[in-house]
Amino acid sequence: MTASPPNPTAAILVIGNEILSGRTQDINVQFIARRLGAIGVSLREVRVIPDVREVIVGTVCELRARVDHLFTTGGIGPTHDDITSACVAEAFGVPWEIHEPSFRLLEAHLAPGSFNAARQRMATLPRGAVPIPNSVSVAPGFTIGNVHVMAGVPRIMQAMFAALEPSLPRGRPTVSAAVQAPGLLEGAIAADLEAIQADFPMLDVGSYPFDRPDGRRGIALVAKGLDADAVAAARDRIAAMIRDHGIEPVQGEPAP
Amino acid sequence: MTASPPNPTAAILVIGNEILSGRTQDINVQFIARRLGAIGVSLREVRVIPDVREVIVGTVCELRARVDHLFTTGGIGPTHDDITSACVAEAFGVPWEIHEPSFRLLEAHLAPGSFNAARQRMATLPRGAVPIPNSVSVAPGFTIGNVHVMAGVPRIMQAMFAALEPSLPRGRPTVSAAVQAPGLLEGAIAADLEAIQADFPMLDVGSYPFDRPDGRRGIALVAKGLDADAVAAARDRIAAMIRDHGIEPVQGEPAP
Incomplete structure (x- = not known):
């Protein structure tokens, strides 16, 4: 980079x-x-x-x-x-x-x-x-x-x-990747997520609970930044972390 | 008052x-x-x-x-x-x-x-x-x-x-009344609306175009303030003004 x-x-x-x-x-x-x-x-x-x-x-x-x-x-x-x-x-x-x-x-x-x-x-x-x-x-x-x-x-x-x-002038576009952890709560993965954020200081790693009227609940975990390789690597780390919690990760943002 | x-x-x-x-x-x-x-x-x-x-x-x-x-x-x-x-x-x-x-x-x-x-x-x-x-x-x-x-x-x-x-502490609640002018454009009534605003300096008189996917278009005219009597009087003036433009006014905000 x-x-x-x-x-x-x-x-x-x-x-x-x-x-x-x-x-x-x-x-x-x-x-x-x-x-x-x-x-x-x-x-x-x-x-x-x-x-x-x-x-x-x-x-x-x-x-x-x-x-x-x-x-x-x-x-x-x-x-x-x-x-x-x-x-x-x-x-x-x-x-x-x-x-x-x-x-x-x-x-x-x-x-x-x-x-x-x-x-x-x-x-x-x-x-x-x-x-x-x-x-x-x-x-x-x-x-x-x-x-x-x-x-x-x-x-x-x-x-x-x-x-x-x-x-308009252009910069480097923001790249982001989202992984869903269905049924998981933020409090269960907060420490693991903080460790991932620490390993990718050039990215923003965020956690966004979702709670749909049809009963789908969970968290969307999002890695975002200017470095596409780092975003892909962080996404893989997040998916592996979700699996460690016994949940099968789902790629992408939750449907509305 | x-x-x-x-x-x-x-x-x-x-x-x-x-x-x-x-x-x-x-x-x-x-x-x-x-x-x-x-x-x-x-x-x-x-x-x-x-x-x-x-x-x-x-x-x-x-x-x-x-x-x-x-x-x-x-x-x-x-x-x-x-x-x-x-x-x-x-x-x-x-x-x-x-x-x-x-x-x-x-x-x-x-x-x-x-x-x-x-x-x-x-x-x-x-x-x-x-x-x-x-x-x-x-x-x-x-x-x-x-x-x-x-x-x-x-x-x-x-x-x-x-x-x-x-x-929370309470004040006097805001009262508002809306009247729709279906098919009318803001530019056609701007001067009349400004005259109504001038007659009701204690209110906010606003104009909000609407343009629905189903084809309904027009403007919603809203009188808003703390004095319910003034809001009602302004609403009547707005409705009369819309009639003067040959349009039948519709009370209330347009449906989404």
Whole structure:
């Protein structure tokens, strides 16, 4: 294994009262987290904050200083509570102004007479922002500096991420292997698992109990890291350890 | 409407590499958020961080200074990566030591000979912590100061929250009303909605597009706040506004 530069780092900022009230179950974090893992970008932190100007501006400034890439979701639609775009302009200290190409794109896309003031806000971007195309509803996200501003609606966010992905820097992708120990409890294998973790310090060895409504119970043991050979070796050690406890291991994650 | 003291505030700290890697879809935040809303505790922020000692200690100190109640999930099992409890002891500057009543409880619950060192860690708490009973698997969560430390496994976390809930301070519960505008787009009603928000400054008036796999599309318009009369009045204004756009409003949130 030769030395490689460290992977790029990232954070996700989820902006929206509807997540904090429990109205909406976020599913964007898992989507972005998996895609970042696959291209070797290391997700360090997620925050969920309300649609409050000073909180958005302050958190964007704080997080973007701390990671290589900050992804935001939510708050870029046409309504009065969609204030993310203006707040990001404020965080960067640049004007928030009509972005002509996006304006023309939306104008051409919408029915005559329906490109009202509210919709024109969706073509208003921080000066210097580069639009992120939106194949679902045309109104763009945007990148400014190391901040990528995306929609909160999952289908639109996913389209924006797909458009953005080719321009993101890549690191070494995370490789992981899971082995199930049906019927086993964490407390029974904790010491053995710690010994395996100690032998593979370059990996994260984790233990995740599962307990399905259909009665399947056990633990999923996961080895994860950048070194595929080490992951395979750790997986074999985990499987042997499960056998030592008198249980036949099952490869892979448990079905939902 | 008479003046009331402001509602207690809260934050949630989700601790676990498995959320940041995208392996696991968090569902604890929505559960806690809804329950807090129902008892009038205002959720201000959620953070997701990895199982890294200095990050956990620092974030616990930061968040607990900022809100009335901090709820953590994850990292209190028996395995080597379960470091939340020791980190919270460090954040409070107190020893992490065997908690005798919890030790005896676990000892009595487990099969003879199986109360090993790993499982004894689950009876090791910050000095001064008050256990949160766990009706599912006995190993407790705990409260120390304004920090409530709970499991990451949803079924266990929910049992702990139920045990904790009666001791939490209450505020005025959030009341909300939703009205659907089938087939309508946000951009068409944004200006009208902003006028309604302006007339009800004590409420949050939000707009949430929905787009179901079965083809149902539209927007859910939600008025939310502490004043039930104002919420009802805003709901009626929203319904009338939808009718003005030639659409028959539907009361309530859209079905999933």
